[in-house]
Amino acid sequence: KIQECIQDLVGDKYWDYAKDFKNRIYSVCGPTRDIECDKEKSIALMDEKGINSGEVLKCVEEKGEELYTSDMGEASKFGLSASPSLVINDIPFGSNYDRSSEGLKNTVCGAFTEEPEECSETLNSTSSSASGSC
Numbered sequence: 290k291i292q293e294c295i296q297d298l299v300g301d302k303y304w305d306y307a308k309d310f311k312n313r314i315y316s317v318c319g320p321t322r323d324i325e326c327d328k329e330k331s332i333a334l335m336d337e338k339g340i341n342s343g344e345v346l347k348c349v350e351e352k353g354e355e356l357y358t359s360d361m362g363e364a365s366k367f368g369l370s371a372s373p374s375l376v377i378n379d380i381p382f383g384s385n386y387d388r389s390s391e392g393l394k395n396t397v398c399g400a401f402t403e404e405p406e407e408c409s410e411t412l413n414s415t416s417s418s419a420s421g422s423c
Contacts, residue, residue: 290349290353290354291335291349292306292307293356293357293360294345294348295335295345298340298341298345298348299341305338306334306338309334309337310331310334314326314327314330314334317330318330367379367381368381369381375393377397378400391411394410
């Protein structure tokens with residue numbers, strides 16, 4: 290719900306938060322599903338990233354469940370169970386695609402009839418696997 294509210298309130302800061310959440314919080318609090326650990330470390334990380342943790346926690350209380358349920362409904366509609374997942378024009382790619390920057394670029398650019406200039410740029414080709422259980 291915290292991540293849902295960060296996306297809702299300050300979406301431009303979400304990916305910076307999410308990257309550090311995975312590396313610094315999920316690895317510590319996730320295996321035991323320790324909600325207090327998650328909350329405490331998330332507040333510290335939000336503060337570090339310039340995200341108003343008070344506003345985010347207020348959002349969690351007021352509409353966190355609604356945001357989460359909506360997001361889960363979207364994932365369910367497409368049969369998605371891995372994070373991150375990719376959906377382009379209502380076509381889900383699930384977890385069966387190259388998750389490297391170059392692979393994602395090629396997936397997106399391959400849908401164009403006339404590719405934009407940016408599609409000729411070569412990106413990092415290091416891939417990662419799906420993780421989590423959402």
